[in-house]
Amino acid sequence: MTVNAGHRSAEEIGRTPRGPRPLPELGEQRKVADLAVADTELSNGLRVLAVRKASVPTVELRLRVPFGGTDPMHSARAEVLAETLLTGTASRDRVAIDTELALIGGELATVVDPERLSISGSALSSGLPTLLDVLTDALTGATYADAEVARERERLVERLAVARTQPGVIAREALQRRRYGDHPTTREVPQAEDVAQVTPEDVRALHQASVLPRGSVLVLVGDIDPDAVVGDVERALRGWSAEASATPLAEVPDVEGGDLHLIARPGSVQSQLRLSAQAIGRTDPRYAALQLANLAYGGYFSSRLVENIREDKGYTYGAQSSFDFTGESATLVVQADTASEVTAAALLETRYELARLGLVPPTDAELESVRQYAIGSLLISTSSQGGLASQLAALASTGLDADWLAKHPARLADVTATQVADAALEFFAPPKFTGVVVGDPDVVGKGLAALGGVVTP
Structure with missing residues (x-):
């Protein structure tokens, strides 16, 4: 028997003599326990x-x-x-x-x-x-x-x-x-x-x-x-009392799309890409569809953005998109750190994937994958006492309760491909985004100027 002392690649691990190793079927998700x-x-x-x-x-x-x-x-x-x-x-x-x-x-x-x-x-x-x-x-x-x-x-x-x-x-x-x-x-x-x-x-x-x-x-x-x-x-807590109420943060304005701004960081060998657009809060009926659209775009490791600029092109070690909640408002945030010499190229691909999500919506297989990930992640995050407490605290501060959390897996399960496609078109269109690029202007400036949509110093 010949022993291969070297490491096998992911492609080698994923194949058998008869062809690609089949993926196991997704199991049925557990329901959230009654609380x-x-x-x-x-x-x-x-x-x-x-x-x-x-x-x-x-x-x-x-x-x-x-x-x-x-x-x-x-x-x-x-x-x-x-x-x-x-x-x-x-x-x-x-x-x-x-x-x-x-x-x-x-x-x-x-x-x-x-x-x-x-x-x-x-x-x-x-x-x-x-x-x-x-x-x-x-x-x-x-x-x-x-x-x-x-x-x-x-x-x-x-x-x-x-x-x-x-x-x-x-x-x-x-x-x-x-x-x-x-x-x-x-x-x-x-x-x-x-x-x-x-x-x-x-x-x-x-x-x-x-x-x-x-x-x-x-x-x-x-x-x-x-x-x-x-x-x-x-x-x-009977001794903790006051007539006045605690002071909430003033409502934040909606994020408007526009040019990105280059923030000079001379000598930097990396650039930070940060893009953002207005989203919707958890109480909006479209939130579950947008959550799945976000996952498909850049919200988990198998997302389109990660596959493109990390796995395929190697522009970054990590890229992601996520929600940023402030009060009852929510925004989408896309972020990646790239080598300075590929900053413009990474931004180009980031914008390309934004447009593609709306024009080429997630396939049925993509949708089912992100759906299972969303439901599974929620169940895992609330399986511990600490995770459940943190989730409920985040919801309660915006007026929501445990009932919303218990019913959210069902909302995710009911989202259709059409609803995800509509959310992608409405919220992930490139003109909806603004943001910043932090990097060395002497290295990244010309490429970003050629790409356009970036205000340079």
Whole structure:
């Protein structure tokens, strides 16, 4: 017997002496399990969504507080607040908080973006009262001690200085400005110099004015009794109250198609392509069809865009298209990082695939593949307590609930080829897109100018 010491290619693996190896038939997807749910609004205005999923004896917590702001310093103050919210209260210092959480197998973490302040946590189900007690203590009694604010502020300044040199951050910020101008949603990454000016008094004032229950959403998923947990939360959070409501982010304008802008990054050996167009939110009847159209275009590894500019031409290691949700609005975002010398060629093929999706709609086989992927991915993402909690928190912040999530696989299953073709024509037409190219003008400028539709410096 001859042993081949070399590696077999994907083509060799996929073939047999009798021809190509047949793909297995797609199996029937499981249905989303029925969930025991309690969904109510507490007396302080907090919406609580509690779901029983007793796969393991733990509970996942997701709190989302609308956290919009128009002050130019808001994003800097919000970042410092998120970094220091859990560093001490009037009754617990940082060590006491960490110790109490560790004793219940728990944790809490805080992040912020232009739209919301998010607190995520988990613990053993038996430790939920302690988890809620620590959370309430932070929400109502965080002290933002001078030393803690100074320490976290310095760390944040260092991280921001590094982040702002990263091409992905540069490209994202440029895309946001191209789409939304000076709207507050563009301030995803604050300036390091702004963060350096934030004082403990600034953070305390922001907490008092903006960390509010009314309009916020708390999601609990795990080995719990949903109805009983609602009462536990009501008692635990009774001290967190205010007449005012949390501040939602101002509505973003629709994205209008137009030229891409070349953002100069001299000396860069790679270029970042970022394209975007207006889409529709989850409550629109056409959303399921657009979701499948997006998958066919660039939403998973076997998509047309990936097959073209990664697998066939080797222009990029990774390319994708996805939804970007802000409030009840949604946009499509197409992104790829390419070698500088093939930037114009990659953009050409990206536009070509946009047009082809509408003019040559997905075949029946393509449609069934993306349908199974969409349903399967949803089932996988909600199979764990943490995944389900995160999904429900994202939906609840836009007014949706567990029922929408449970019924979405059926909506995907009902989408027809005609509906996908209509969505492709309406939303993926190249003139609907705008965006940016981040790269070295001396290398990419001539090619992009010849291609057209790109404003160069």
